[in-house]
Amino acid sequence: MPRLARSEWYDLTRDMNWDLTYATEEEVFPELLSNGFGVPTHDWWTWDEPYKITYAEYVHNQAGKDAGLFSVNNVVGRSKIFENLDPGWLAAVTAHYGAIAVAEYQAGIGEARMARFGRAAAWRNMATYGALDETRHGQLQTYFPYQALNKEPRLDWAHKAYHTNEWGIIASRHLFDDMFTANDAVSMAIQLTFTFETGFTNLQFLGMAADAMKIGDIDFGSLIPSIQTDEARHAQQGEPTLKILVAAGKKDIAQALFDKMFWRAWKVFALLTGLSMDYYTPLAHRTHSFKEFMEEFINTQFIDQFRDFGLEPPWYWDRLHNEMSWVHHAYHLGVYFWRPTVWWNPVAGVGPEERAWLEEKYPGWNDSFGTYWDQMGANIRAGHPELTLPETFPVVCNSCQLPVCTPAGYAAGYLDSPLPLQLTVDGRLYTFCSEPCQWVFEQTPEQFAGHTSIIDRLLGGVIQPPTIPGALAYMGLSPEECGQDGTDYDWAHATAPVTAGPAASGAA
Amino acid sequence: MATTQRPRPKTWSLLGDVKRRPSSYEATAAKFNYHYKREPAPFEMDPQAPFNRLYLEHREGSPFTVEDWEGFKDPAKLTYADYVMLQHDRETYVDLLTDHHEAAESVAALDPAWVATLRDLFVPLRFPLHVLQMTGLYVGQMAPTAFIINCANFQAADELRRIQRIAYHTKSLAVGHGDDLAETSTARGPWEQSAAWQPLRETLERLLTVRDWGEAFVALNVAVKPALDAVVDQQLSELASRNGDEYLSLLMAEFQLDAQRSRDWTTALLGYAVEQDPAMADVVAGWLATWQPRAHAAVAGLAPLFGAAPNPLDPALVVAAADDAVLGVAAAATR
Numbered sequence: 001m002p003r004l005a006r007s008e009w010y011d012l013t014r015d016m017n018w019d020l021t022y023a024t025e026e027e028v029f030p031e032l033l034s035n036g037f038g039v040p041t042h043d044w045w046t047w048d049e050p051y052k053i054t055y056a057e058y059v060h061n062q063a064g065k066d067a068g069l070f071s072v073n074n075v076v077g078r079s080k081i082f083e084n085l086d087p088g089w090l091a092a093v094t095a096h097y098g099a100i101a102v103a104e105y106q107a108g109i110g111e112a113r114m115a116r117f118g119r120a121a122a123w124r125n126m127a128t129y130g131a132l133d134e135t136r137h138g139q140l141q142t143y144f145p146y147q148a149l150n151k152e153p154r155l156d157w158a159h160k161a162y163h164t165n166e167w168g169i170i171a172s173r174h175l176f177d178d179m180f181t182a183n184d185a186v187s188m189a190i191q192l193t194f195t196f197e198t199g200f201t202n203l204q205f206l207g208m209a210a211d212a213m214k215i216g217d218i219d220f221g222s223l224i225p226s227i228q229t230d231e232a233r234h235a236q237q238g239e240p241t242l243k244i245l246v247a248a249g250k251k252d253i254a255q256a257l258f259d260k261m262f263w264r265a266w267k268v269f270a271l272l273t274g275l276s277m278d279y280y281t282p283l284a285h286r287t288h289s290f291k292e293f294m295e296e297f298i299n300t301q302f303i304d305q306f307r308d309f310g311l312e313p314p315w316y317w318d319r320l321h322n323e324m325s326w327v328h329h330a331y332h333l334g335v336y337f338w339r340p341t342v343w344w345n346p347v348a349g350v351g352p353e354e355r356a357w358l359e360e361k362y363p364g365w366n367d368s369f370g371t372y373w374d375q376m377g378a379n380i381r382a383g384h385p386e387l388t389l390p391e392t393f394p395v396v397c398n399s400c401q402l403p404v405c406t407p408a409g410y411a412a413g414y415l416d417s418p419l420p421l422q423l424t425v426d427g428r429l430y431t432f433c434s435e436p437c438q439w440v441f442e443q444t445p446e447q448f449a450g451h452t453s454i455i456d457r458l459l460g461g462v463i464q465p466p467t468i469p470g471a472l473a474y475m476g477l478s479p480e481e482c483g484q485d486g487t488d489y490d491w492a493h494a495t496a497p498v499t500a501g502p503a504a505s506g507a508a
Numbered sequence: 509m510a511t512t513q514r515p516r517p518k519t520w521s522l523l524g525d526v527k528r529r530p531s532s533y534e535a536t537a538a539k540f541n542y543h544y545k546r547e548p549a550p551f552e553m554d555p556q557a558p559f560n561r562l563y564l565e566h567r568e569g570s571p572f573t574v575e576d577w578e579g580f581k582d583p584a585k586l587t588y589a590d591y592v593m594l595q596h597d598r599e600t601y602v603d604l605l606t607d608h609h610e611a612a613e614s615v616a617a618l619d620p621a622w623v624a625t626l627r628d629l630f631v632p633l634r635f636p637l638h639v640l641q642m643t644g645l646y647v648g649q650m651a652p653t654a655f656i657i658n659c660a661n662f663q664a665a666d667e668l669r670r671i672q673r674i675a676y677h678t679k680s681l682a683v684g685h686g687d688d689l690a691e692t693s694t695a696r697g698p699w700e701q702s703a704a705w706q707p708l709r710e711t712l713e714r715l716l717t718v719r720d721w722g723e724a725f726v727a728l729n730v731a732v733k734p735a736l737d738a739v740v741d742q743q744l745s746e747l748a749s750r751n752g753d754e755y756l757s758l759l760m761a762e763f764q765l766d767a768q769r770s771r772d773w774t775t776a777l778l779g780y781a782v783e784q785d786p787a788m789a790d791v792v793a794g795w796l797a798t799w800q801p802r803a804h805a806a807v808a809g810l811a812p813l814f815g816a817a818p819n820p821l822d823p824a825l826v827v828a829a830a831d832d833a834v835l836g837v838a839a840a841a842t843r
Contacts, residue, residue, distance in 0.1 A: 002606040002676065009679035013672045015692040016638040018700055022713040032558050055669045056599040063596035066589040105540050105654065112649035112661060116642045124642060128668050131645060131661050136588040139536035146535045150516040159520040159535075162542040173552035181543065182551040182559035450554035 010052055014122035017045040034117035034185045039248040044119035047240045049126050051233050058129055062136070065226050073144055076219040082151050087347050087486040089215050090152070092280040094344035096208070097145045097158035099168065099272055103176050104227075105138020106162075110180025110188050114237065117185035123237060127185075130193075130234035137227050144223055154481065157343040164476030167341055167454050168271065171401035175268050178447065179261060186241060190254055191261035194238025197231050198305070200265045203297045204273050205231065207288075211277075214285040242309050251310055258306070259314040260443055263436040266320060267400040274328025275335060278358070279349030289361035291324045316436040323434075325362060326414045329369045330405035337376075338390050340472060340482035347486035348373065351494045368412035380492035385485075390468065395420060396453040398430040399437035406433060425449060533585040538578060540654035544568070562719075567650050571791045572722020574784035577653040583772045591662050595669065602673060602762060609755040615677075616684045621818040622751040623685045628698065629813040630756070631678050631689060633740060634671045635699040639712040640736065641667035643728045650721035659773040660725075666766040670740075673759060707809030708736075711802040723795050729774040730792065730837050731799035735807050737767035738833035743814060743826045750819040775840035782841055792841040803834055 020028055025041065036044070076082065085093070111130035118124045145155035161169050180192045205228040212221030245254040270290075277290040288296070299321075303313055314320070332349075339346050350358070350373045358365045379387040394403040397420070410418035421432040425445065432438040441448050454471075457463050463474045472482060518529050522539050530538065543563070549555035550563045586594070609615070618626075644664030651657045682690035698705050715732060718724045745760035781788040807830040811823035 002603055003610045004676060004679055004683075009676050009690070012634065012675035012678055012690060012692075012695075013668075015696070016635050016671075018635065018696055020713055021700075022710040023717045027717040028713065032562060055595075055665070055672045056603065059592045059595040059599055062592040063589075066592060070589065102540055102542065106543075108657070108661065109649045112645040112657075112664075115645040115664070116649065121638055124638075124645075125668060128641065128645065128665055131648060132588065132592075132665055135658060135661060138540065139588050142536050142540075143532055146520070146532070149519070153517055156517060156521050159539070160522055163522060163539065170552060177543075177551040177553055177559075182553060182557070182563075447553050447557050450556055451552070 006052060006054055006057075010054070013054070014120075014125055016121035029117055029119060032184060033113065034119060035187055036119060037186065037245065037248075037250050037253050039119075039244060039250060041119070043244055043248055044123075047118075047120035047123045047244060049122055049236060049240055051126075051236045053129065053233065058132075062132075062230075065229070066136070066140075069140065069222055069226055072222045073147060073219055077147050081216065081218060082148050085217060086215060086282045087345065088280040088282055088349060089212075089217060091344045091347055091486050092208070092276040093217070093220055094152065094154050094157070095272060095276070095280075095342070097141060097155060098161040098343050099172050099268075101138060101141035101145070101158045102162045103172060104134055104141060106134075106176060106181050107192065108132075108134030108138065110134075110183065110192055111234065113180075113183075114185045114188055118189070118237075119186065123189075123240070126234060126237050130237065133230040133234050136230065140223060140227065144219060154343055154345070157481075160476065161343065165454065166343065166475040166477065167396070167401070170454055171268060171271070174401045174451070175264050178264065186245075187257050189237050189241035190245075190257040192238075193235045194242055194306075195258050195261040196265050197235035198238060199262065199298055199302045200269050201231050201235070202228070203293060204269065207273070207277065207293055210287070211281050211285055215282060239309070242311075246310050254309075255311050255314075256443070258311060259316070260440050262314055263316060263320075263440060264400065266323075267402055267437070270323065270328045271331050271335075271402060275332050275346075278328060278361075279332050279354075280347060283354050283357055286357070290328055291361065294324050314436075316434075316439070319434060319436060322414055323409075326369075326409050326412050327405060329358075329362070329365065329412075330408035331402070333369065333372055333408065334394065334403050334405065336485075337388065338394075339484065340389065340468070341475060341477065342483040343477065343481060345484050345486035348376075348491040350377075351491045354491075364413070369408070377492040380489050385489060393455060393458060393471065395431055396455045397433035397437050398451075398453050398456075399432055399441045399448070401453055402433065404431065404433040531585070533587050533590075534581075536587055537654040537658060541652060541657070544577075544652045563650070566719045567652060567721050570720050570722040571794075572720075572726070572781065572788065574781055574788065576784070577651075577656065579784070580653065580655050580777055580780045582655060582659050583776050584769055586658065586662060588658075591665075595666075598762065598765065599669070602759065605755070605758055605762075606676075610680075614753075614755050615680045618681075618685070618753060619751065619818060620685065622753060623681060623689075625747075625751070625813070625817040626681060626756075627689060627694065628702075628704070628816070629810070630674070630744065631681075632695045632698045632702075632705060634674050634678075635695060636705075636708055636712055636736065637667055637671050637674070637740070639716060640664075640728065640733055641671070643715055643718075643724060643732075646718075647721060647725050647728065650724065652721070656725075656777065659777075663729075663766075663770050663773075666763075666770070669766070670763050673763075677756065677759065704809050704813055708806035711806040714802065722791065725774075725777075726792050726795040727799040727802075729770060730778070730841070731796060731803040731834055732806070734767075734771060734774075734833040734837045735803040735830040737763075737770070738830045739807055739810060739826060741767050743821060743829055747814055747817055747819075747821050750821070751817055771837055774837055778837075778840040789841050792838070796838055800834055800838070804831055807831075 108131045111127045111134050114127035115124045115131055118127055142158050145158035149155050179196060180188055205224050209221055209224040242254055274290045277293060335342055336346050336348055355366060355370060376388045397404050404420045406415055406420050407418040409415040421438050423430045423438060458466050458471060463471050519526055519535060523530055543550035545568055549560040551560050641664045644660050644667060648657050648660040648664060651660060679690050688694055699709060711732060715727055718727055741760050741763045745757045748756035778792060808827050811826040814821040814826045815823040
């Protein structure tokens with residue numbers, strides 16, 4: 001090994017900051033691509049990454065990690081492991097690949113933006129590794145499903161999803177474009193790396209990895225923690241950026257950037273991970289409820305971390321806690337009922353034992369959300385599964401792009417009103433699922449005002465014909481791709497018949 | 509259970525009904541850039557949002573445009589896994605090379621007059637090479653297809669590689685010949701003020717103002733980078749050899765492999781563009797009319813430093829080598 005330790009020469013790889021002469025600061029670091037928020041140029045040069053790595057160390061480590069992963073994938077591909085996965089887990093994995101694989105590749109565009117427009121050479125170097133990392137994650141998370149495509153054609157969505165207007169993908173694009181593909185370098189360091197990767201991705205990946213191994217999905221259980229080791233490194237671009245903003249008296253700006261993206265991430269996270277943890281993961285392998293996971297990792301560990309930087313919990317903290325008890329239950333009902341509109345096969349996850357677990361983790365679940373499932377189970381047992389399928393569409397929030405579930409939150413006793421929030425701007429009516437979503441919209445109206453939700457498009461004549469089949473075609477879902485009950489309604493027949501509740505109807 | 513029963517697809521549905529199953533290189537890059545030419549706007553936000561306008565103007569609206577960029581392929585067909593494996597091997601070689609010369613104490617034996625040349629010519633290099641890294645990543649965030657993005661990002665990482673080896677050797681020189689060689693000011697000072705470096709700095713600062721993705725690619729990969737690669741990887745290697753510095757000569761020569769890979773994908777992309785639309789030759793030529801003279805001026809500024817070495821290289825030959833390198837790459841856009 002070369003004689004000089006990394007610490008002896010590393011600073012010479014990261015001091016390439018200089019005063020421009022032949023171009024202006026605004027020409028080289030324009031505000032749109034690199035919002036300096038008024039922090040003096042030389043202050044940015046103090047940017048100091050907590051995790052040091054050299055290029056040689058990077059390629060040595062990464063080559064070793066990839067060699068191991070491809071070996072696992074090769075072995076798993078020759079086995080029957082995939083064919084024998086639990087249907088709930090298959091739903092979780094298929095949903096994950098569609099929502100995440102190409103999005104991670106796109107995060108590489110965000111990293112490349114920080115690697116070009118980050119305001120210190122040290123930062124640009126870390127982001128250069130980040131751009132490579134996200135290339136890796138996009139490629140691995142498409143390569144793995146590509147190898148299993150002959151076993152599960154739905155894995156086509158690992159590649160196809162972001163080219164479609166499927167509603168969950170519209171919501172994901174709306175989030176991720178705002179967070180990285182179309183965000184400036186400084187905001188992105190706070191919003192992508194600190195808020196999303198340090199907070200949420202950590203939770204999603206570590207949680208799913210642990211579950212995958214218990215379930216026997218060695219492929220996914222090897223892939224995800226390997227990705228997480230990269231995330232844990234490049235996520236550390238947030239902390240030094242935050243320190244510089246706070247030291248320059250820009251704490252309010254950092255707080256607003258954080259608050260906005262934390263809420264945005266929460267909504268999509270509740271949809272993707274909430275369903276995976278509380279309904280799709282087989283009961284025997286669950287260690288936490290989604291709410292417990294949120295409380296432990298985000299509300300305790302993560303909040304402690306950002307308090308260390310002088311930030312405070314967001315202003316909507318009470319609403320977040322409120323939603324943690326119910327919103328993903330509402331989303332799960334919605335996804336199941338509108339299952340033709342998703343690319344995976346949702347499982348209900350409400351057999352007798354699962355219901356007992358849900359009641360234990362969310363006291364009152366049986367008397368609130370359980371009643372909708374009682375009704376759907378009764379319809380299925382009565383030979384009318386068509387009554388558990390949609391004839392119309394829900395209202396969608398103009399901020400998070402997810403269905404407005406306030407009636408379910410109200411009915412379950414968590415909200416004071418079933419009504420959504422509405423706002424008229426320049427003669428156009430916008431609908432929001434919650435105060436934080438409206439607040440997000442009002443922070444940067446120029447970013448969002450002209451965007452149309454999928455329901456705006458349905459009502460505005462963009463989706464033709466404006467029917468369920470017309471909308472499914474618009475979403476890129478062929479009849480055979482539309483989601484179906486993942487267990488062929490086993491759950492309904494395993495449930496004791498229910499006597500209470502209204503007569504058979506499609507209400508859910 | 510229950511995987512979905514349907515005809516078993518050969519590849520991603522978006523790649524069509526193919527006869528041959530696409531390679532993992534193709535399957536993990538083809539059509540990844542979903543927002544390119546997306547309607548009504550690239551990103552899922554207000555179609556008139558500033559970022560949508562930026563990409564519509566400088567990517568979709570670039571004069572450097574063909575019908576289908578997805579047809580371009582990296583001649584090296586590198587996936588991420590291939591790239592890190594390749595460079596893992598090359599970095600292992602450089603580690604061994606460094607071990608060998610450290611055991612031989614070859615830095616301590618360098619002629620002080622040659623170290624003085626290195627102070628002027630070698631030590632500041634990390635500044636301009638960092639601009640090549642930055643601009644590579646600009647191309648990486650603006651290019652229309654992942655097949656180009658990946659090439660650009662790997663190229664930028666190669667710049668980081670070269671900078672770090674230069675930094676390491678700078679520290680080695682400081683240990684043997686004076687701590688101030690490893691001071692930031694020893695590099696930044698000439699970069700900001702010395703006359704020899706100013707034409708290069710002017711060219712590179714102007715490069716950082718380019719927003720059109722096609723112009724950024726042409727200016728960087730066809731003009732500035734081939735010229736600088738010729739100076740840094742070939743001419744400096746030759747100069748080191750003439751001055752008895754075998755380590756530096758071999759180290760700089762090692763980077764010729766990375767530079768060749770850059771030229772390979774650059775000429776492939778130029779050739780692809782002109783084949784798709786012959787009018788692209790004029791587009792490239794138009795930008796080169798600006799950037800070729802700037803690259804030339806940058807090298808002409810540095811070249812006298814080669815003439816000042818104890819065993820010098822003729823500055824005119826250094827400039828000619830850089831000019832030839834640019835012409836060699838640019839020729840791919842005229843065939």
